[in-house]
Amino acid sequence: MNNSVKRTKLSLPPTESKVMWKPLVDYKGQYEVSDLGQIRSLQSGNIVRTQLSDSGTSYVTLRPLGSELGTEVCAFIDELVAKAFLANPKNYKRVVHIDGDLQNNKASNLRWNTDVVEAVSSQPVIANKPEELCIPVKINQSGKPVVGRRKVAISIRFRLRPVVSGKGYHYTHPIQTTIDKSLGQKPSLPAPIQIRITVEGQEDGGFYLRWPEFEKPNPLLPWDGEVVTVDRKLWDQKERKLKGRHSEIIAFNDELRKTELCLRNILLIQKQRHKSGIGPLPTVRTVKEEYTTGQPPAYSGIGHAQLSSRDSLLNVYQAYCKFLLSQKSTQHELSANTLDKWEYGLNYLKRYLGEIGQREIRATEVNRNFLKRYRLWLLQIVVGNPTQLYLKKLMKKSTAAEYCGKVQKVLEYLQDENIAVDAGAITMKFERSKGKSVYYLAPEHIDRLFTLEVDKFLSPALWWIKLMCLTGLDYKDAKLYIQNRQAYERDGTEGRKIVITRSKKPCNECHIYMLPELDELLSQKVPKAYVLGYFNKKSREIAKLIGFQQDFTSKICRKTAGNLMLRRGFSMAGVAGIMGHSNVTTTMKHYVKTDGALVDEEYKSIVFKRASNRPFSQIHKAA
Incomplete structure (x- = not known):
């Protein structure tokens, strides 16, 4: 009896004798792509590791030569192969897999297409795989595949x-x-x-x-x-x-x-x-921060040797304040005003813990109930500088929420160092005060402002107020512009405009078209600029002369400019570009609002356009 076992070879696709390599588009001199769908590094000669997305499409992570860590880019292999080997005269944007296998990235299996019907062939196909290449799956005793759920990163x-x-x-x-x-x-x-x-x-x-x-x-x-x-x-x-x-x-x-x-x-x-060793432990907060800002999360470099689960809340708070100070002269540097608020928060926390007799409470013991009690205590204390304490002004809800949020930041700091804290305390939300009303100079105030005659003590402040109302610049940026106008003025498509980067972070660029009133103002002699505090003092005197009842500061001028640009016909997005805001939401929430004067301006423009588009109706009326 022959007990030998017949062995069969696994039949695999034949290996191609010739592999064609071409420089990778946008990465010439760094990577090459083959017609078989492989990517290799010219620096090391190694094949770049392929990764698989949830949709079944293969991709690689590439980094430009000589760039720093953190500049990597994910790229789909099918797109890289198609760009290198397939002509695209009609500039199609979609790559189709002919056999429907999303992992078959050979050039012979790809084509450029935008046809919706043929695009369906890009769906993954399993049943047409050769039987020799099929991999058996593990099944349970019932004969059915085991369907499980694994924890993913x-x-x-x-x-x-x-x-x-x-x-x-x-x-x-x-x-x-x-x-x-x-x-x-x-x-x-x-x-x-x-x-x-x-x-x-x-x-x-x-x-x-x-x-x-x-x-x-x-x-x-x-x-x-x-x-x-x-x-x-x-x-x-x-x-x-x-x-x-x-x-x-x-x-x-x-x-x-x-x-x-x-x-x-x-x-x-x-x-x-x-x-x-050059970054914090990845968390949901750090991933979100880098995605939404484009900047790597700040890293303290302070490890577990300095911080532990036994440290008190005050010690961890102070360590975090030192970390914030250590970011000076970096892209994460905070303003002096923000750092002062962190110091105020530390003083409030010391005062509260002293009153309740828990100065040594551990940071890991802080929970939602602790934050609730701390918030209630903040809402009951009198705030203000020493000259305002007699007013007995209590802390606002938004301010109390801000100081509670600083404690949450400290807990996140511990969490980033892989020290367990109460997750519920970090995600807790606090009630805030209603948003501030948007105040600006109404049309009647602007008319009085530009016809106002004042003495020599107020005339410099009046000139700078007019400048900021016509440009929307902060006082600091307005002074920079006047000091070197040629460096900031450019020829736009529709006339002369000011292009300046704001001094205030995130340092966005402003594009401000120069109105005729601005040209007239700049033709006058430029007065001396005051320091900001003295300027605001003189501005309040001018506000009384034009009948403006609200507290007048340089910010009022900036908000006036936003409303003025809206009445001149700019869209909300256009006003955001003039003000140097990152998005329209900031403009809508804090700087402009609709009012009756704006509606009147809109109606006037509509009636004018309607009349200009129907010239014969005007002739008929005249007859």
Whole structure:
């Protein structure tokens, strides 16, 4: 009897005899890509490790030669191969896998296409795999595959933020308008998209997805842009993407996938930094911070030798204040005013713990109830400088919430050092005061301001007030502009404009077109500039002369400029560009508001346009 076992060889696809390599687009001299879908580094000669996204698409992490750690970019292999080996005369943006296998990135299996019908072939196919290459799965005693749930390093979910029924979000992203037009439907109610991430079991409360309004999202600037909105009826919450096979929808879902890869890449980079000793332990907070700001999270360099679970809350608070001071002359440097507030917070905390007899309470013992009691105590104390204490003015809700938030920051600091703290205390929300009303000079105040005649003691302040009302510049930036006008004035497409970077962080750029009134003002002799405190004092005297009842400071001039630009016809986004704001939300919330004068200006422009477009009606009326 023959007991020999017949052995069969595993049949594998034949190995290609010739592999063609080409320089990688945008990375010439650093990486090469083959027609088989491999990426190799020219510096080391090694094949770059391939990673797999949740959607089944292969991608690699690339870093430009000579760049610093933290500048890596995720790139899909199919796009890299197509750009190198396939012609794209019609400038298509979508790469299709011919056999439907998303991991088969050979050049012969790819083609450029935007056809919605053929794009369906990009779905993963499992059944057509050769039997020899199929891998058996582990099954349980019932004969069914075991379906389990494993803990992943990061989980990324997209969801629609709830809005009031029947009213959409206050802003509609142009990408939603484009999709509505491409589907041939009427403008839909906007619903904003939020991102919720979970890192090592810690979940974030969610933040808005932002894309540029009229450009393709940039993986290197994921925080740049406005809130992305979509039609709620097109959203598939289970799949967390838009429903449909239209090319615009497919392209939109592809960008969502790239956003997900960007977040995963940030976590990977932060792990590398932490392993190298140049970054904190990655947490949900650090990943969110780097994604939304584009800056690596600050790292103290203070390890567990200095901080432990036995340290008191006051000791950890003081250690965190020292860490904030150590960031001087770096991109994370805080202003002197912000550092003073941290010092005030430490003094309030010492005072509170002394009154309740718990100065040695450990930071790890702080919980939600501690923060609730601390907040109530803050709301009952009298605040103000020594000359104002007789007013017995109590601390506002927003200020109390700010000081409680500083304690939460200290707990996050411990958490980043891998010391367990009460997670509920960190995520706790506090009630805040209602937002401040937006005050600015009304049209009648502006008329009085520009016709006002004052003595020589007030005339310099009056000139600077006019300048700031016409430009929207802060007092400090206005002085810089006057000192060297030629360095900031440029020729725009519609006339002369001022382009200046704000001194206040985040140091955004302002683009201010020069109004005729500004040209007339600059033709006058430039007076001497006061220090800010003296300027505000003189400004209050001028405010009384023009009948302005509110407290007048240099900020009133800046807000007046915002409202003035709105009445001149600028959009809200245009005003944000003039003021140097990062997004429209800041402009809407703190600097401008609608009023009767603005409605009058809008109506006047509408009537004028209607009359100019119907010249024969004017002739008929004249006859």
